[in-house]
Amino acid sequence: MPRSFWVETLGCPKNQVDSDKLTGSMLAQGLVPADGPDDADLVVVNTCAFVEDARAESIETILTLSEVRRHDAELVVTGCLAERYGDELAAALPEVDAVAGFGVPVTLGRRPDGARRAMHAGDEGVPALDLLNLARPASSAPWAYVKVAEGCDRACGFCAIPSFRGPQRSRAVADVLAEVDQLGAVEIVLVAQDLAAYGRDQGRGERAIVPLVRAVAERVPRVRLLYLYPADLTDELIGAILDTGVPYFDLSLQHVSTPLLRRMRRWGDGERFLERIRAIRAAAPDAAFRSNFIVGYPGETEDDHAQLLEFVQEAQLDWCGFFAFSEEPGTYAATLDGVVDPELVAERLAELTEVQDLITATRRDDLLGEEVEVLVDVPGQGRSHREAPEIDGVVVVPASLEPGTFHRVQIVEAIGPDVVGVPVSQPGPAWAAP
Numbered sequence: 356m357p358r359s360f361w362v363e364t365l366g367c368p369k370n371q372v373d374s375d376k377l378t379g380s381m382l383a384q385g386l387v388p389a390d391g392p393d394d395a396d397l398v399v400v401n402t403c404a405f406v407e408d409a410r411a412e413s414i415e416t417i418l419t420l421s422e423v424r425r426h427d428a429e430l431v432v433t434g435c436l437a438e439r440y441g442d443e444l445a446a447a448l449p450e451v452d453a454v455a456g457f458g459v460p461v462t463l464g465r466r467p468d469g470a471r472r473a474m475h476a477g478d479e480g481v482p483a484l485d486l487l488n489l490a491r492p493a494s495s496a497p498w499a500y501v502k503v504a505e506g507c508d509r510a511c512g513f514c515a516i517p518s519f520r521g522p523q524r525s526r527a528v529a530d531v532l533a534e535v536d537q538l539g540a541v542e543i544v545l546v547a548q549d550l551a552a553y554g555r556d557q558g559r560g561e562r563a564i565v566p567l568v569r570a571v572a573e574r575v576p577r578v579r580l581l582y583l584y585p586a587d588l589t590d591e592l593i594g595a596i597l598d599t600g601v602p603y604f605d606l607s608l609q610h611v612s613t614p615l616l617r618r619m620r621r622w623g624d625g626e627r628f629l630e631r632i633r634a635i636r637a638a639a640p641d642a643a644f645r646s647n648f649i650v651g652y653p654g655e656t657e658d659d660h661a662q663l664l665e666f667v668q669e670a671q672l673d674w675c676g677f678f679a680f681s682e683e684p685g686t687y688a689a690t691l692d693g694v695v696d697p698e699l700v701a702e703r704l705a706e707l708t709e710v711q712d713l714i715t716a717t718r719r720d721d722l723l724g725e726e727v728e729v730l731v732d733v734p735g736q737g738r739s740h741r742e743a744p745e746i747d748g749v750v751v752v753p754a755s756l757e758p759g760t761f762h763r764v765q766i767v768e769a770i771g772p773d774v775v776g777v778p779v780s781q782p783g784p785a786w787a788a789p
Contacts (some may be wrong), residue, residue, distance in 0.1 A: 360386045361395035361447065363420060365413050366403025368546050369743070370434060372491075372502040374401045377433070379491035393423045402436035405516070406681035410436060421450040431455055436703045441520040459607030487526055491534070497732055497759040498542035498744050503531050504568065507548040508556065509584070511522075511609075512687035513622040513680065515680055523549060523556045528567055535574050537661065541759060542730055544744065550580055551587030565595045569580075572599045576761070579743060581605045583632065586622040593635060602705035606634060608651050611666040612659035619652060620687060625666045627748035632670055643741035645674040650707065651681045654693035661704050666712055673718050674747050675711045677704050684745060719748065719769040726765050729776055731756045737764075737776070748772030 360381050364374040378388075389395035398420050402413035413436045415761055421430055427454045438456040445454040462530050487505050506521040507514075535543055545568070547553060556561025563640060564587075572578045578599045581590075596602065610616050611625030635642050648663060667675065672774060679700050729737035731743065733756040742748055751773055756762055764776030 357385050357387050358396040359389035359394065360397040360399065361389045361392045362399045362401060363392065363416060364401045366401070366405065366409060366435065368500045368544065369502055369548070370401055370403060372500050372546065373434065374399075375487040375491040376486040377401070378632075380489050382492060382569060383490065384536045392420050393425065395428055395566045397429045397431065398424050399431045399433060402432060402434035403587050403677040404435035404439045404519070406678070406683070408681070411557075412522055417448060417451065420573060420591050429453070435519060447515045448634070463513070486522070488530075491538075494540040496744075497540055497730060498544060499538045499540040500544045501531060501538070501571075502536055502546050503550065503553050503564075504556075506546040508552065509549060510620055510687070513609075513652065513683065515683040518546060518685055520712055522604075523547075525554050525557050528570065530732060531567065532570055532574065533783040535571055541575055541761075542579065542744075543571055543575050544569065544581060546581045548582070549584055549736070551584055551682070553591060562589065562591055565591050565676060567598065568595045571705050577601050577740075579603055580742075581743065583608055585628060586624075597639050597642075602635070602639040603645075603740055603743065604632075604642060605645045606741065609647045610659070610663060612653065612655075612662045615655055615659045618654050618688075618691065619649070629666070631672060632672075641740075644670070644672045645673070645676075645743065645747070646672055647676040648707070649677065649680050650696040651697075651705050653691035653695065655680075655695050664707060664710060667707060667714070671714055672711070673716065673741060674715060677707045677711070679704060702748060702785075715748075715772055716769070719772060719774055722774055723769060724766065726739075726763055726779060729762050729764050729775065731758050731762065733758055733762050737762070748774070751775045753778065 361602065363430050364371050367443065379789050395461060400417050401412070402417070402419060403409040404413065413434060417432055430450065430718060431453045432448070432451050433445060434454045437454045441454050441456060441573070444533060446453065477533070504523055504525040506523045508519045508523045511519070551564050553567060557563070567590070568580065573713065575647060580603075582595060585606055585608060588604070588606065596604065600719045606628070608628055609621055610624070611628060613624040632644060664756055680688070727739040729739050729740075729750045729752060731737040731752060735752060735757070737750045737752045737756070739750055742750065748771070750764065752762065752764060756778065762778050765779050766774045767777050768775035
């Protein structure tokens with residue numbers, strides 16, 4: 356009887372792609388999916404280590420799965436936490452059978468000799484085998500994430516990702532398109548640590564992402580981009596996104612105060628960001644925007660906070676996340692003075708969240724009476740171009756609508772971040788689940 360496996364994924368969409376790659380590798384080796392972690396021969400936890408809260412959640416999940424697994428099952432920890440703190444993690448968690456970094460064939464339950472890291476141009480931190488190169492199963496949903504690059508070449512003051520994900524390594528266009536074809540999804544969500552910089556490391560120019568977006572758009576009805584560095588949001592890239600018919604812009608802004616952004620080692624300022632948003636809305640009034648901001652970065656003053664509040668009110672973003680600064684060992688920010696009192700950070704977070712929640716609700720109320728095209732993800736739930744999967748609100752639709760079909764619906768009710776749609780036209784061609 357073949358061995359069975361269960362993969363538990365924590366963190367961002369990029370981690371989900373890694374888990375899909377691991378799943379594809381295990382299926383190719385003859386393993387079969389288990390019904391749950393308590394029924395698997397091999398339990399894999401794909402961890403997140405971006406901030407302290409994510410690390411704590413990863414540890415809690417590992418311990419929980421250790422308790423529920425069968426006594427004879429193997430428990431393997433992989434992902435960012437394993438790569439960043441591998442030796443410490445193995446020593447601190449005797450419950451774990453193996454700690455495996457990126458690209459290691461976890462089904463072996465150990466690292467092949469010499470496979471933990473490979474030297475690349477004299478740098479440590481580059482996996483010997485990128486998960487990007489592995490096959491993955493066809494999508495079980497009408498949409499799928501596709502990671503087009505691994506690693507990052509930026510030096511943002513708060514971020515430790517380059518230290519354990521390595522420098523940017525873009526995939527070949529042909530490999531990305533082959534994966535898109537193989538997944539069989541009708542919506543492809545392109546992701547990377549620095550998506551707009553795709554291809555730059557391969558000498559393909561500053562805007563290789565544009566032809567890639569256009570090529571993917573020729574294959575699927577919907578293309579969505581996540582994680583765009585604002586300096587790289589050029590007119591050409593904006594045009595390519597608008598041409599796909601999915602005017603959704605996920606901008607990695609982080610703050611708007613010029614002095615604070617420079618302490619973050621980031622580009623831009625609030626006025627430049629507003630100018631770009633206004634220009635996009637002038638070209639596409641139905642464009643949707645998402646961003647994230649760090650609150651309490653060392654040196655953040657009351658004036659910095661006031662600028663961010665004013666920006667949030669003026670920008671009227673559809674979706675917005677606010678996160679307390681997390682000091683990451685080894686980063687530039689860990690050396691800075693001006694630590695903000697945690698209670699003050701909590702107050703600022705609450706104030707920003709209250710403002711944004713009202714904006715999001717108002718933006719959803721504004722859709723009442725409008726007609727939108729919705730892709731049905733599961734019975735009773737779909738998304739228009741305004742909602743990215745798993746992170747934004749949804750459009751509630753009749754449960755009779757078939758997953759994988761597009762429908763024109765009229766928005767008749769708003770419930771917080773979600774809206775309710777009633778069909779006004781016949782469905783388009785159905786997506787067939789693999």
